[in-house]
Amino acid sequence: MKYALFVSFFPQLVAGPIERSGNLLNQINDLPNKKLWDYERIANGLLLMVWGYFQKMVIADRVAVLVDTVFSSYYMFGSLELVAAAIGFAVQIYCDFASYSTIAIGASQVMGITLMENFQMPYFARSIKEFWHRWHISLSTWFRDYLYIPLGGSRCSKKRKYFNLMVTFLVSGLWHGANWTYVFWGGIHGLYQIVGAELAGVKNKLNKACKTKTNCISYKIGQAAVTFILVDFAWIFFRSNSLKDAFYYIERIFTRFNPWVLFDGTIYTWGLNRFEINVLLVAIVILILVDIIGYKKQMRIDTFLQSQCIWFRWGVVILWIVGIAVFGMYGPAYNAKQFIYFQF
Secondary structure, eight states: OHHHHHHTOGGGTTTOOOOOHHHHHHHHHHGGGSOSOOHHHHHHHHHHHHHHHHIIIIIIHHHHHHHHHHHHTGGGOOHHHHHHHHHHHHHHHHHHHHHHHHHHHHHHHHTTOOOOOOOSOGGGOSSHHHHHHHSSHHHHHHHIIIIIHHHTTTSSOHHHHHHHHHHHHHHHHHHTOSSHHHHHHHHHHHHHHHHHHHHHHHHHHHHHHTTOOTTSHHHHHHHHHHHHHHHHHHHHHHHSSSHHHHHHHHHHHHHOOOGGGGTSSGGGGSSOOHHHHHHHHHHHHHHHHHHHHHHHHOSOHHHHHHTSOHHHHHHHHHHHHHHHHHHOSOSTTSOOOOOGGGGO
């Protein structure tokens, strides 16, 4: 019965976090020793669920309207719209998937079960390698332990190590679906890792020769910006229906310059009107602030709020709930979006 509970534990069953038996079975065995009612545990779990719903219903499903509009007719748009949609998809897939994981972690916490963290501010990563330590952590570690290390990991020749890396990322792409776009996306990230490892020495020599201050905030922001651009470039292949579409999409980014759309009102014809775009921008600012808190304090948002005064804590929670109720994308006129990772 305990094993059946482990394999059918519903909060994380569909899209993760992917739990190992060593973590979950031990907690299931210990359930009789836990208090049924623990105010702080339950409050923190519900708070995480509210934050997850905010990410999904206010941010992910709203930016999805813009992303779907542009990607479905990319051949009609210019550089600015295509770049905006690519960045929008990076926001969408992060908020969509992180929201599911956050809701699953919160629901489990209410029931006395602690699930592993699945995201740790991935877009603050300063290298592709670090990105994969922060993005879908449960799946990344699963591929590391059950594919990369059995292939030989890094305890082998350089060529074999690079081969192991590429195979692991190609398989991780194939895991998302039987489409060459996913395989190509995985291959790009494998190539990023190999090129990054090969250029590490050159980069260090250049920094030393130029006397670059690598500990300053500007250098770190630059690293994060470059990493985000590389990740977002790969997301274009992940989102496109075919490799042909993806390459044509990228070609149009570099050949159809149209900066005037920022000033002639065209921006409000991408599926979201002026009000909706303003709501989206405010919600994204809230997302960035929450991630900055997590990055600087090295704590989850529920732990941070529990450390604040009761008025601030409840004020934030009430604002989130009101935001979901008023600005959430739901209702009779709305075509509800399933979680992206439900299809993988």
